[in-house]
Amino acid sequence: MSARNILVINCGSSSIKFALVNEARTSFSLQGLAERLGSPEAILHWQLGEDKQTRKMPDANHQAALAFILPLAQEVAGGTLDGIGHRVVHGGENFTSASLVDERVLEGIRSSAQLAPLHNPANLIGIEAAMKLFPGLPQVTVFDTAFHQSMPEYAYRYAVPEYLYKEHGVRRYGFHGTSHRYVSQRAAEMTELPVKDSCWLSAHLGNGSSTCAIVNGESRDTSMGLTPLEGLVMGTRSGDVDPNLHSHLARTLGWNLEQIDNMLNRESGLKGLSGLSNDMRTLSEARAAGHAGATLAFDVFCYRLAKSLAGMACALPRLDGLIFTGGIGENSAAARSRTLQFLGLLHLRIDEEANARCVFGVAGEIQSKDSPRILVIPTNEERQIALDTLALLDT
Numbered sequence: 151m152s153a154r155n156i157l158v159i160n161c162g163s164s165s166i167k168f169a170l171v172n173e174a175r176t177s178f179s180l181q182g183l184a185e186r187l188g189s190p191e192a193i194l195h196w197q198l199g200e201d202k203q204t205r206k207m208p209d210a211n212h213q214a215a216l217a218f219i220l221p222l223a224q225e226v227a228g229g230t231l232d233g234i235g236h237r238v239v240h241g242g243e244n245f246t247s248a249s250l251v252d253e254r255v256l257e258g259i260r261s262s263a264q265l266a267p268l269h270n271p272a273n274l275i276g277i278e279a280a281m282k283l284f285p286g287l288p289q290v291t292v293f294d295t296a297f298h299q300s301m302p303e304y305a306y307r308y309a310v311p312e313y314l315y316k317e318h319g320v321r322r323y324g325f326h327g328t329s330h331r332y333v334s335q336r337a338a339e340m341t342e343l344p345v346k347d348s349c350w351l352s353a354h355l356g357n358g359s360s361t362c363a364i365v366n367g368e369s370r371d372t373s374m375g376l377t378p379l380e381g382l383v384m385g386t387r388s389g390d391v392d393p394n395l396h397s398h399l400a401r402t403l404g405w406n407l408e409q410i411d412n413m414l415n416r417e418s419g420l421k422g423l424s425g426l427s428n429d430m431r432t433l434s435e436a437r438a439a440g441h442a443g444a445t446l447a448f449d450v451f452c453y454r455l456a457k458s459l460a461g462m463a464c465a466l467p468r469l470d471g472l473i474f475t476g477g478i479g480e481n482s483a484a485a486r487s488r489t490l491q492f493l494g495l496l497h498l499r500i501d502e503e504a505n506a507r508c509v510f511g512v513a514g515e516i517q518s519k520d521s522p523r524i525l526v527i528p529t530n531e532e533r534q535i536a537l538d539t540l541a542l543l544d545t
């Protein structure tokens with residue numbers, strides 16, 4: 151049988167990210183982004199090997215963009231696609247693993263929409279458009295939340311009245327599950343430990359960031375909660391704040407919920423602290439030049455990350471290694487080094503030479519001699535979604 155091709159689709163409210171994954175290759179034969187969908191500026195960018203192309207698609211919606219992307223993917227795949235894997239943000243408690251799309255799955259995604267009002271409806275639009283365009287092709291959904299459904303109840307419950315959980319689904323769900331799962335499996339491969347007998351701390355650090363404790367291939371705790379706002383300092387998200395901040399701002403500044411929501415999700419994090427940028431590259435340069443806001447934002451980011459990892463350690467019976475991934479985790483040797491300075495009590499110590507080498511896609515171990523393993527592993531959520539899709543097609 152020749153190596154199969156899966157198209158992986160990630161629909162946002164006005165965008166579609168896509169990648170064509172061949173099971174025999176780690177790089178993508180085709181990848182791209184349609185953005186500003188539904189507006190006169192709608193545009194599609196794609197890359198075929200080294201060749202980059204752009205096409206203006208004024209007023210194109212998700213369906214129109216997919217009507218262009220799907221045949222393109224089919225052509226690049228040599229005439230046949232074997233399936234489509236859709237990233238879905240929130241599966242609530244309905245989904246513990248990837249699922250072949252049918253009416254029950256669509257209903258499950260609809261019923262979780264209240265928990266992810268910006269994301270799940272967009273994911274549904276993508277699935278329904280793809281089903282209309284290619285009705286004969288198997289479609290699979292892979293949920294960001296599914297991996298964390300193995301958390302014990304004492305890790306996922308908030309200390310609020312029970313009926314809020316039972317009747318309204320108020321609990322911790324966690325996100326980035328596909329990434330934490332992928333890198334922990336890669337860590338087991340790299341260190342030749344069986345996934346089923348391995349214990350990891352994982353830090354996915356990108357525009358959105360989260361930590362996770364993974365035992366024997368299962369998530370036991372993670373830093374994001376009901377929504378992706380909980381936990382670490384992120385690009386523009388505050389992460390944890392005192393829950394009374396809402397009422398404090400309402401009382402003292404007269405802010406309404408929308409203003410507070412906007413501030414915590416879009417104006418906070420690295421951007422709010424530095425007063426400069428949400429982008430770690432910009433902050434690293436500014437910090438090197440002595441910018442006080444960038445230095446503080448960097449320190450708060452790393453300290454809070456270290457605190458979260460130390461907390462996550464409570465979920466582990468032992469530690470086989472700490473994994474860094476995501477744009478910051480994979481590339482910022484400085485952020486890794488600063489974070490490790492705060493984790494001396496876990497005996498984690500970095501080898502600065504190895505740390506400096508593991509950037510721009512280079513995976514490797516960066517601990518010094520007497521330290522538990524510290525690994526840098528580039529994440530590949532698209533590949534994991536394609537592997538999950540293929541696994542379901544094989545059953």
Ligand code: AMP
Pocket residue numbers: 355356357358385428429430431432434476477478481482
């Ligand atoms: P992601 O959401 O995983 O794409 O990660 C985006 C984040 O990674 C942004 O904050 C980028 O500034 C950061 N990033 C990417 N490359 C580097 C780099 N070379 N050094 C520091 N941060 C980086």
